Amino acid sequence: MKMTAAVLRKFNQPLEVEERIIPPLKEGEVLVRIKASGICGSDLHMWKGKDPRTPLPLILGHEGIGIVEEIKGKKVDVLGRKVKEGDLIIWDRGIICGNCYFCTVRKEPSLCVKRQVYGITRDGSHATHLILLKETRVIKIEKKVDPAVLVPTSCSGATAVHAIELCSILEGDTVLIQGPGPMGIFSLALARERGASEVVVIGTKRSKMRLKISLEFGATKTFAVDETSFEERLSYLKERSDGRGADVVIDCTGSPSAIREGLRMTAPGGTYLLPGLAIPIDEVPINFYEDIVRRNVKVQGVWVSDTSHLLRAVKLVLSEKYPFEKLITHRFKLEEATEALKAVDVRKAMKAVLAP
Ligand SMILES: [Zn+2]
Ligand SMILES: [Zn+2]
Known part of the structure:
Protein backbone atom coordinates (compact mmCIF):
# COMPACT_ATOMS: atom_id res chain seq x y z
CA MET A 1 0.00 0.00 0.00
CA LYS A 2 1.15 3.53 -0.76
CA MET A 3 0.80 6.91 0.92
CA ASN A 12 13.05 27.63 2.45
CA GLN A 13 12.09 25.57 -0.60
CA PRO A 14 8.60 24.24 -1.43
CA LEU A 15 7.71 20.98 0.30
CA GLU A 16 7.92 18.04 -2.11
CA VAL A 17 4.83 15.92 -2.50
CA GLU A 18 5.99 12.31 -2.76
CA GLU A 19 4.57 8.81 -2.78
CA ARG A 20 5.94 6.31 -0.30
CA ILE A 21 5.36 2.64 0.45
CA ILE A 22 3.61 2.00 3.77
CA PRO A 23 5.68 -0.71 5.50
CA PRO A 24 3.96 -3.62 7.27
CA LEU A 25 2.99 -2.78 10.88
CA LYS A 26 5.00 -4.06 13.83
CA GLU A 27 3.33 -5.36 17.01
CA GLY A 28 1.39 -2.56 18.78
CA GLU A 29 1.58 -0.10 15.90
CA VAL A 30 -1.44 1.74 14.52
CA LEU A 31 -1.86 2.93 10.95
CA VAL A 32 -3.87 6.16 10.82
CA ARG A 33 -5.50 7.73 7.79
CA ILE A 34 -5.01 11.45 8.41
CA LYS A 35 -8.20 13.53 8.43
CA ALA A 36 -6.54 16.85 9.30
CA SER A 37 -3.02 18.04 10.04
CA GLY A 38 -2.40 21.50 11.45
CA ILE A 39 0.26 23.99 10.42
CA CYS A 40 1.94 25.23 13.60
CA GLY A 41 4.34 28.13 14.06
CA SER A 42 7.01 25.47 14.61
CA ASP A 43 6.41 24.19 11.06
CA LEU A 44 7.45 27.63 9.85
CA HIS A 45 10.56 27.61 12.04
CA MET A 46 11.52 24.18 10.68
CA TRP A 47 10.74 25.09 7.10
CA LYS A 48 13.06 28.10 7.44
CA GLY A 49 15.78 26.04 9.13
CA LYS A 50 15.49 27.92 12.44
CA ASP A 51 14.67 24.92 14.66
CA PRO A 52 17.86 23.06 15.61
CA ARG A 53 15.88 19.81 16.05
CA THR A 54 15.04 19.40 12.34
CA PRO A 55 16.49 16.33 10.56
CA LEU A 56 16.24 16.29 6.73
CA PRO A 57 14.39 14.96 4.86
CA LEU A 58 11.35 15.15 7.13
CA ILE A 59 7.57 14.87 6.80
CA LEU A 60 6.39 17.79 8.92
CA GLY A 61 3.12 17.78 10.89
CA HIS A 62 2.90 17.40 14.68
CA GLU A 63 -0.79 18.24 14.99
CA GLY A 64 -2.60 15.30 13.44
CA ILE A 65 -5.96 13.59 13.84
CA GLY A 66 -7.24 10.65 11.85
CA ILE A 67 -9.12 7.41 11.45
CA VAL A 68 -7.60 4.10 12.50
CA GLU A 69 -7.08 2.03 9.38
CA GLU A 70 -5.20 -0.91 10.84
CA ILE A 71 -3.92 -2.09 14.22
CA LYS A 72 -1.33 -4.81 14.75
CA GLY A 73 -2.34 -6.41 18.03
CA LYS A 74 -4.35 -4.52 20.65
CA LYS A 75 -4.51 -0.83 21.54
CA VAL A 76 -6.36 1.04 24.28
CA ASP A 77 -6.58 4.81 24.66
CA VAL A 78 -5.50 6.81 27.74
CA LEU A 79 -8.99 6.38 29.22
CA GLY A 80 -8.76 2.59 28.83
CA ARG A 81 -11.16 2.42 25.89
CA LYS A 82 -10.45 -0.20 23.24
CA VAL A 83 -9.28 1.36 19.98
CA LYS A 84 -10.52 -0.33 16.82
CA GLU A 85 -10.42 0.18 13.09
CA GLY A 86 -12.66 3.07 12.00
CA ASP A 87 -12.21 5.04 15.27
CA LEU A 88 -11.30 8.73 15.15
CA ILE A 89 -8.19 9.28 17.30
CA ILE A 90 -5.82 12.05 18.27
CA TRP A 91 -2.41 11.31 19.79
CA ASP A 92 0.27 12.84 21.97
CA ARG A 93 2.81 14.19 19.46
CA GLY A 94 5.59 13.37 21.91
CA ILE A 95 6.79 9.83 22.46
CA ILE A 96 8.46 9.48 25.85
CA CYS A 97 10.69 6.71 27.20
CA GLY A 98 8.85 6.23 30.49
CA ASN A 99 12.09 5.22 32.21
CA CYS A 100 14.32 8.26 32.59
CA TYR A 101 14.65 10.49 35.67
CA PHE A 102 12.17 13.05 34.30
CA CYS A 103 9.59 10.43 33.28
CA THR A 104 9.76 8.52 36.58
CA VAL A 105 11.19 10.61 39.45
CA ARG A 106 10.40 14.23 38.53
CA LYS A 107 7.19 13.16 36.75
CA GLU A 108 7.74 15.81 34.09
CA PRO A 109 7.49 13.78 30.86
CA SER A 110 7.87 16.98 28.82
CA LEU A 111 11.53 16.89 29.87
CA CYS A 112 12.09 13.21 28.93
CA VAL A 113 15.69 12.92 27.75
CA LYS A 114 14.66 10.58 24.91
CA ARG A 115 11.48 12.41 23.85
CA GLN A 116 10.72 12.01 20.15
CA VAL A 117 8.10 14.07 18.33
CA TYR A 118 6.09 13.24 15.22
CA GLY A 119 6.72 15.90 12.60
CA ILE A 120 9.73 17.33 14.45
CA THR A 121 12.27 14.64 15.23
CA ARG A 122 10.61 11.92 13.09
CA ASP A 123 8.07 11.84 10.24
CA GLY A 124 4.71 13.42 11.00
CA SER A 125 1.19 13.93 9.76
CA HIS A 126 1.46 16.17 6.65
CA ALA A 127 0.62 12.99 4.73
CA THR A 128 -2.28 10.73 3.88
CA HIS A 129 -1.12 8.17 6.48
CA LEU A 130 1.00 7.92 9.62
CA ILE A 131 2.16 4.87 11.54
CA LEU A 132 1.95 5.47 15.29
CA LEU A 133 4.57 3.64 17.33
CA LYS A 134 3.47 1.24 20.07
CA GLU A 135 4.45 3.76 22.81
CA THR A 136 2.18 6.50 21.38
CA ARG A 137 -0.61 7.58 23.71
CA VAL A 138 -3.91 8.06 21.92
CA ILE A 139 -7.31 9.53 22.75
CA LYS A 140 -10.40 8.20 21.07
CA ILE A 141 -12.86 10.91 20.00
CA GLU A 142 -16.37 9.57 20.41
CA LYS A 143 -18.23 12.85 19.98
CA LYS A 144 -19.30 13.77 16.46
CA VAL A 145 -17.03 16.66 15.62
CA ASP A 146 -15.21 18.24 12.69
CA PRO A 147 -11.76 16.65 13.16
CA ALA A 148 -9.99 19.86 12.07
CA VAL A 149 -11.31 21.72 15.12
CA LEU A 150 -9.36 19.40 17.44
CA VAL A 151 -6.07 19.76 15.55
CA PRO A 152 -4.73 22.75 17.56
CA THR A 153 -5.14 20.84 20.85
CA SER A 154 -2.12 18.69 19.89
CA CYS A 155 0.47 21.41 20.27
CA SER A 156 -0.67 24.95 21.07
CA GLY A 157 -3.68 23.83 23.14
CA ALA A 158 -1.77 21.26 25.17
CA THR A 159 1.15 23.64 25.75
CA ALA A 160 -1.26 26.37 26.91
CA VAL A 161 -2.78 23.91 29.41
CA HIS A 162 0.76 23.15 30.63
CA ALA A 163 1.46 26.88 31.07
CA ILE A 164 -1.73 27.50 33.04
CA GLU A 165 -0.90 24.51 35.26
CA LEU A 166 2.39 26.19 36.18
CA CYS A 167 0.81 29.38 37.54
CA SER A 168 -1.99 30.31 39.83
CA ILE A 169 -4.90 32.31 38.43
CA LEU A 170 -7.44 33.27 41.06
CA GLU A 171 -10.93 34.62 40.57
CA GLY A 172 -10.81 38.30 39.77
CA ASP A 173 -7.20 38.23 38.54
CA THR A 174 -5.95 40.22 35.59
CA VAL A 175 -4.23 38.21 32.87
CA LEU A 176 -2.23 39.55 29.94
CA ILE A 177 -1.73 37.45 26.81
CA GLN A 178 0.97 38.48 24.36
CA GLY A 179 0.40 37.00 20.90
CA PRO A 180 -3.15 36.07 19.79
CA GLY A 181 -2.24 32.94 17.80
CA PRO A 182 -3.78 29.56 18.64
CA MET A 183 -1.69 29.25 21.83
CA GLY A 184 -2.75 32.72 22.95
CA ILE A 185 -6.41 31.92 22.28
CA PHE A 186 -6.23 28.66 24.25
CA SER A 187 -4.50 30.51 27.10
CA LEU A 188 -7.26 33.11 27.00
CA ALA A 189 -10.03 30.50 27.25
CA LEU A 190 -8.17 28.70 30.06
CA ALA A 191 -7.63 31.96 32.00
CA ARG A 192 -11.37 32.60 31.69
CA GLU A 193 -12.07 29.07 32.97
CA ARG A 194 -9.87 29.79 36.01
CA GLY A 195 -11.87 32.89 36.82
CA ALA A 196 -9.75 35.76 35.52
CA SER A 197 -12.01 38.80 35.34
CA GLU A 198 -9.84 40.83 32.98
CA VAL A 199 -7.96 39.25 30.08
CA VAL A 200 -6.04 41.67 27.88
CA VAL A 201 -4.60 40.48 24.57
CA ILE A 202 -1.77 42.21 22.72
CA GLY A 203 -1.15 41.51 19.03
CA THR A 204 -0.04 43.47 16.00
CA LYS A 205 -1.75 45.43 13.23
CA ARG A 206 -1.06 42.46 10.94
CA SER A 207 -2.93 40.15 13.31
CA LYS A 208 -6.16 42.21 13.50
CA MET A 209 -8.23 39.14 12.59
CA ARG A 210 -6.66 37.30 15.52
CA LEU A 211 -7.47 40.16 17.89
CA LYS A 212 -11.07 40.08 16.70
CA ILE A 213 -11.30 36.34 17.42
CA SER A 214 -9.80 37.03 20.89
CA LEU A 215 -12.80 39.22 21.69
CA GLU A 216 -15.13 36.38 20.73
CA PHE A 217 -13.28 34.17 23.23
CA GLY A 218 -13.84 36.64 26.04
CA ALA A 219 -10.88 39.02 25.90
CA THR A 220 -11.89 42.19 27.71
CA LYS A 221 -9.53 44.43 25.73
CA THR A 222 -7.14 44.06 22.81
CA PHE A 223 -4.22 46.22 21.70
CA ALA A 224 -2.23 46.28 18.48
CA VAL A 225 1.33 46.86 19.66
CA ASP A 226 2.15 48.97 16.60
CA GLU A 227 -0.88 51.24 16.98
CA THR A 228 -0.61 52.04 20.69
CA SER A 229 2.20 53.04 23.02
CA PHE A 230 3.69 51.02 25.87
CA GLU A 231 2.47 53.70 28.30
CA GLU A 232 -1.10 53.41 26.98
CA ARG A 233 -1.09 49.64 27.40
CA LEU A 234 0.49 49.78 30.84
CA SER A 235 -1.84 52.44 32.14
CA TYR A 236 -4.89 50.49 30.93
CA LEU A 237 -3.66 47.37 32.74
CA LYS A 238 -2.90 49.27 35.93
CA GLU A 239 -6.26 50.98 35.89
CA ARG A 240 -8.01 47.60 35.58
CA SER A 241 -5.98 45.93 38.33
CA ASP A 242 -6.03 48.47 41.15
CA GLY A 243 -2.63 49.73 40.08
CA ARG A 244 -0.83 46.33 40.15
CA GLY A 245 -0.43 45.25 36.53
CA ALA A 246 -1.14 41.74 35.25
CA ASP A 247 -1.14 39.00 37.89
CA VAL A 248 -0.21 36.51 35.18
CA VAL A 249 1.39 37.31 31.82
CA ILE A 250 1.54 34.60 29.17
CA ASP A 251 4.03 35.25 26.38
CA CYS A 252 2.95 33.41 23.23
CA THR A 253 5.29 35.34 20.91
CA GLY A 254 8.80 34.32 21.94
CA SER A 255 9.98 37.77 20.87
CA PRO A 256 12.59 39.67 22.94
CA SER A 257 10.67 42.96 22.78
CA ALA A 258 7.46 41.28 24.01
CA ILE A 259 9.38 39.66 26.88
CA ARG A 260 10.85 43.01 27.98
CA GLU A 261 7.42 44.65 27.86
CA GLY A 262 5.60 41.74 29.53
CA LEU A 263 7.98 41.62 32.49
CA ARG A 264 7.44 45.30 33.15
CA MET A 265 3.68 44.73 33.05
CA THR A 266 3.72 41.82 35.52
CA ALA A 267 2.20 42.71 38.90
CA PRO A 268 4.14 42.33 42.16
CA GLY A 269 3.81 38.68 43.20
CA GLY A 270 2.78 37.77 39.66
CA THR A 271 4.04 35.17 37.20
CA TYR A 272 5.55 35.59 33.77
CA LEU A 273 5.06 32.44 31.68
CA LEU A 274 6.96 31.60 28.50
CA PRO A 275 5.16 28.86 26.54
CA GLY A 276 5.70 30.61 23.19
CA LEU A 277 9.48 30.46 23.02
CA ALA A 278 10.22 27.48 20.75
CA ILE A 279 13.50 28.34 19.04
CA PRO A 280 16.73 29.92 20.27
CA ILE A 281 16.51 33.73 20.48
CA ASP A 282 18.96 36.51 21.32
CA GLU A 283 19.63 37.23 24.96
CA VAL A 284 17.07 39.55 26.54
CA PRO A 285 18.34 42.20 28.96
CA ILE A 286 16.34 42.04 32.17
CA ASN A 287 16.48 44.40 35.11
CA PHE A 288 16.50 41.72 37.80
CA TYR A 289 16.31 44.20 40.67
CA GLU A 290 13.37 46.25 39.37
CA ASP A 291 11.39 43.70 37.40
CA ILE A 292 11.94 40.42 39.26
CA VAL A 293 13.42 40.58 42.77
CA ARG A 294 12.00 43.84 44.05
CA ARG A 295 8.52 42.71 43.03
CA ASN A 296 8.65 38.96 43.85
CA VAL A 297 7.92 38.05 40.23
CA LYS A 298 8.19 34.45 39.08
CA VAL A 299 9.53 33.77 35.58
CA GLN A 300 8.42 30.32 34.44
CA GLY A 301 9.64 28.50 31.36
CA VAL A 302 7.14 26.15 29.69
CA TRP A 303 8.56 23.46 27.44
CA VAL A 304 6.04 21.51 25.30
CA SER A 305 3.39 19.36 27.01
CA ASP A 306 2.44 15.83 28.02
CA THR A 307 -0.58 13.57 27.53
CA SER A 308 -2.49 15.01 30.50
CA HIS A 309 -2.34 18.46 28.92
CA LEU A 310 -3.53 17.12 25.57
CA LEU A 311 -6.50 15.38 27.18
CA ARG A 312 -7.54 18.56 28.98
CA ALA A 313 -7.19 20.65 25.82
CA VAL A 314 -9.35 18.12 23.94
CA LYS A 315 -11.99 18.25 26.67
CA LEU A 316 -12.03 22.05 26.58
CA VAL A 317 -12.70 22.05 22.82
CA LEU A 318 -15.32 19.29 23.07
CA SER A 319 -17.12 21.25 25.83
CA GLU A 320 -18.17 23.70 23.09
CA LYS A 321 -18.03 26.57 25.61
CA TYR A 322 -15.76 28.53 23.24
CA PRO A 323 -15.97 28.97 19.44
CA PHE A 324 -12.82 26.96 18.65
CA GLU A 325 -14.15 26.29 15.14
CA LYS A 326 -13.29 29.93 14.40
CA LEU A 327 -9.59 29.15 14.75
CA ILE A 328 -9.64 27.02 11.61
CA THR A 329 -9.61 29.79 9.05
CA HIS A 330 -7.97 27.94 6.13
CA ARG A 331 -8.06 24.42 4.72
CA PHE A 332 -5.66 23.17 2.09
CA LYS A 333 -5.12 19.94 0.18
CA LEU A 334 -1.92 18.05 0.94
CA GLU A 335 -0.53 19.11 -2.44
CA GLU A 336 -0.92 22.75 -1.30
CA ALA A 337 1.20 22.30 1.84
CA THR A 338 3.62 25.07 0.86
CA GLU A 339 0.73 27.54 0.30
CA ALA A 340 -0.57 26.56 3.74
CA LEU A 341 2.81 27.40 5.32
CA LYS A 342 2.83 30.75 3.55
CA ALA A 343 -0.73 31.59 4.68
CA VAL A 344 0.30 31.15 8.32
CA ASP A 345 3.61 32.96 7.75
CA VAL A 346 1.93 36.17 6.57
CA ARG A 347 -0.78 35.88 9.28
CA LYS A 348 -3.50 35.48 6.65
CA ALA A 349 -4.54 32.31 8.46
CA MET A 350 -5.10 31.85 12.20
CA LYS A 351 -4.84 28.09 11.86
CA ALA A 352 -4.41 26.40 8.49
CA VAL A 353 -5.00 22.68 8.24
CA LEU A 354 -4.13 20.18 5.58
CA ALA A 355 -7.00 17.83 4.88
CA PRO A 356 -5.62 15.05 2.67
ZN1 LIG B 1 11.93 9.62 29.65
ZN1 LIG C 1 3.56 23.14 17.40
Missing part, protein backbone atom coordinates in the same frame (compact mmCIF):
# COMPACT_ATOMS: atom_id res chain seq x y z
CA THR A 4 1.41 10.50 -0.13
CA ALA A 5 3.39 12.95 1.97
CA ALA A 6 4.61 16.57 1.86
CA VAL A 7 8.34 16.28 2.52
CA LEU A 8 10.75 18.98 3.70
CA ARG A 9 13.95 18.31 1.77
CA LYS A 10 15.56 21.76 1.65
CA PHE A 11 15.00 24.71 3.97
